[in-house]
Amino acid sequence: MRLLIVDDHPLFREALSSALRLAYPDAVLLEAEGIEAACAVMASERDLDLVLLDLGLQGSTGFEGLLTLRTRAPRVPVLIVSGQDEPRIMREALRHGAAGFVPKAVDKPTLTLAVGTVLSGALYLPPGVSLAPPETIPETVGEGRAHRAKAPLAERVGRLTPQQLRVLMLIRQGKLNKQIAHDLNVGDSTVKAHVSEILRKLEVISRTQIVIETAGLDFERA
The missing domain is CATH 3.40.50.2300 (Response regulator)
Structure with missing residues (x-):
């Protein structure tokens, strides 16, 4: 072992x-x-x-x-x-x-x-602490039609591939695409593709929103 x-x-x-x-x-x-x-x-x-x-x-x-x-x-x-x-x-x-x-x-x-x-393959939490069931995703009504609320942060982050997670961490550090490409030893176009997928999977429209939405990863600020 x-x-x-x-x-x-x-x-x-x-x-x-x-x-x-x-x-x-x-x-x-x-x-x-x-x-x-x-x-x-x-x-x-x-x-x-x-x-x-x-x-x-x-x-x-x-x-x-x-x-x-x-x-x-x-x-x-x-x-x-x-x-x-x-x-x-x-x-x-x-x-x-x-x-x-x-x-x-x-x-x-x-x-x-x-x-x-x-x-042994099981999950462990201290006695008295339970893993609450996934949150129910409510629907809100606006402009005459129902809108599905965003999934919980952990679920949206879980949609990312390992490489997309690495790009996400570097975005959170304030790095630009060229810097990310250098750090990961990939091309600029590859980074742009990853950023586009991160935006889509996190259900946001900008890099700034990526940082705001993933603030929940910083549990002391959540």
């Missing part, structure tokens, strides 16, 4: 590693202090079984880190181990692709239970 711990606090990485070694003495434990380092590990380790990710990493806002890891390795489950403990954030994390969520303050048996649950 190969587990990757992604956290920018060395003492917590050490504590988490210690707890995991007790539960899984034969596991190979890998560490990364940020999303960039985690992506590097994922590129070299093709047989990861689980990633344990802190949402509060420096240089990563809201669910961006989670989405980045999900685009790099969609089949590797990600268990959030975070100081955030709001049920709303826990539910949103699962809607954005996490396989489970456990607060950092839990004891070792609970952490072991969470890891085992996710490794």
Whole structure:
């Protein structure tokens, strides 16, 4: 078993590693202090079984880190181990692709239970926190006809391909098409095509609206 711990606090990485070694003495434990380092590990380790990710990493806002890891390795489950403990954030994390969520303050048996649950293929949330059913999409009436309201943000973001998600993250950083093309090593026309698809799938009409609509990814501002 190969587990990757992604956290920018060395003492917590050490504590988490210690707890995991007790539960899984034969596991190979890998560490990364940020999303960039985690992506590097994922590129070299093709047989990861689980990633344990802190949402509060420096240089990563809201669910961006989670989405980045999900685009790099969609089949590797990600268990959030975070100081955030709001049920709303826990539910949103699962809607954005996490396989489970456990607060950092839990004891070792609970952490072991969470890891085992996710490794078995099930979702994990702390007792008392449920994954609410998808929101009902209401219809509003205007100008004499009914209009279908936008789907929830997580559903619209989920329509994007991994490459479109990467373009989205760079748009949120304020980068222009030429800069995005350079960063992703693709042509300008390819970036334009991705932006057009992002606009369509997010149901917006401008780059500014992309940033506004995806503000929900920054859970502290949502």
